[in-house]
Amino acid sequence: MTEPINLIGRRGLMLVLSSPSGAGKTSIAHRLLEEDSALEMSVSTTTRKRRPGEVEGKDYQFVDYESFCIMINNREFLEYAKVFGNYYGTPKGAVTKALEAGRDVLFDIDWQGTQQIADSKRDDLVSVFILPPSTRDLELRLSQRAQDSAEVVANRMARASDEISHYREYDYIVVNHVIDIAVASIKAILAAERLKRDRQVGLTDFVKKLRTSQ
Ligand SMILES: Nc1nc2c(ncn2[C@@H]2O[C@H](COP(=O)(O)OP(=O)(O)OP(=O)(O)O)[C@@H](O)[C@H]2O)c(=O)[nH]1
Ligand SMILES: [Mg+2]
Structure with a gap:
């Protein structure tokens, strides 16, 4: 699916995905x-x-x-x-440019990063x-992914439980049971969020034209 033709100027949004390790993010x-x-x-x-x-510059x-x-x-x-x-951070430059140009940015970051963005850029x-x-x-x-020892898997499970405890801080919760359904759900979230009035920064002009050209 691509975005429908957009007649009204729009500000981009930041779509953050977080999950415990192994949830399929x-x-x-x-x-x-x-x-x-x-x-x-x-x-x-990242310092990892x-x-x-x-690939350098693509993955991190x-x-x-x-x-x-x-x-x-x-x-x-x-x-x-x-x-x-290890340390992980989101460089500001590319994100700011994309949002201003009306493009949306996808983030794979943890709950600590999500909290910081919620504090500084809640509207986006x-x-x-x-x-x-x-x-x-x-x-x-x-265990399938890492092919690790039982101890390593147990350790990851404990960390997963910690990460899950932050679910309340998120706008939406999606259970990844069937990946096609999870993807469709997130696309539905995106479609609705893109239509939020406040994001449609070209709306005043668009409506003005509609009303004066009758
Ligand atoms: N706050 C913050 N977290 C990040 C950032 N980049 C990646 N992360 C998180 O760091 C964790 C570890 O990521 P990776 O080192 O790529 O390891 P991974 O095997 O992909 O780990 P999982 O995605 O947790 O399974 C994940 O939870 C990511 O969401 C970032 O820029 N900021
Ligand atoms: Mg990952």
Whole structure:
């Protein structure tokens, strides 16, 4: 689905997806980006080591701790947080440009980052928390994905429980039981949020023209 032809100028929105590890957030994000051309991904900066297969500048911008601190001091981040021992942050520049041009930005960030954006840019934020259908399901996905020891999986499960405790801070909750349904639900959220009056910044002019040209 692409966005319908837009006759009224619109300000972009920030669509934040958070979830416990293993709930399927990354697959959902890929599907949304593929199927909606008005959506672009915010590429975070991180101090985490690049994993095999990850592409610099596409998955993350990989930097060392010193460079990350300089970016903090220069106020380059919209938000940043320490997650599982590494720093992650959202650079402001690309997001600001996209929003002003009426494009929407998709974020894969944790609850700490979402809280910071809610404090600084509430009007532009639409936050979605993705839940797994069951504990068993989450456990299966985590153990299949990581092929880790039982201890590592148990550790991830404990962290998942922590992350889930923040669900109340989000605007929408989507259970990822069937991915097609989860993706369709988030598209429905996007479609409605795009139509919010306050986001349609060209509305005054549009209505004025409608009323004067009769
Ligand atoms: N606050 C904040 N969190 C981020 C940012 N980028 C990524 N994260 C979060 O950091 C966590 C770890 O992400 P990754 O290092 O990519 O690891 P992963 O295997 O994808 O982890 P999960 O997505 O949790 O399964 C995830 O919860 C992300 O949502 C960011 O810019 N800011
Ligand atoms: Mg992920």
